[in-house]
Amino acid sequence: MSEKNLELLSDLVTEAHGRIQxxxxxxxxxxxxxxxxRSVGIPADAMTIDCLKSGKRIIIIIHxxxxxxxxxxxxxxxxxxxxxxxxxxxxxxxxxxLYDWMKDYFNSH
Numbered sequence: 001m002s003e004k005n006l007e008l009l010s011d012l013v014t015e016a017h018g019r020i021q022x023x024x025x026x027x028x029x030x031x032x033x034x035x036x037x038r039s040v041g042i043p044a045d046a047m048t049i050d051c052l053k054s055g056k057r058i059i060i061i062i063h064x065x066x067x068x069x070x071x072x073x074x075x076x077x078x079x080x081x082x083x084x085x086x087x088x089x090x091x092x093x094x095x096x097x098l099y100d101w102m103k104d105y106f107n108s109h
Contacts, residue, residue, distance in 0.1 A: 048060075
């Protein structure tokens with residue numbers, strides 16, 4: 001299930017990324033996908049959305065054991081993630097949600 005959700009997330013973030021770049025050329029987010037957690041026995045995939053200018057990072061985790069949800073956290077590229085992540089139902093995810101996350105978090109001081 002994670003593969004399908006990762007594909008959906010990638011499609012949505014690609015759309016949101018394009019809109020962010022068109023609306024805010026100074027944000028220019030960098031998207032990364034990691035399947036490295038699987039290599040250490042954690043059945044999950046991760047996506048990071050980084051704003052290089054501010055050092056801010058949005059982390060999104062898709063866990064095989066909770067395929068109907070994604071976990072996310074607003075953090076900084078230079079910091080280890082906190083233990084607590086927020087949950088969002090996949091049914092509530094849209095490119096608008098991802099766009100708003102990037103716009104609001106990367107524009108805040």
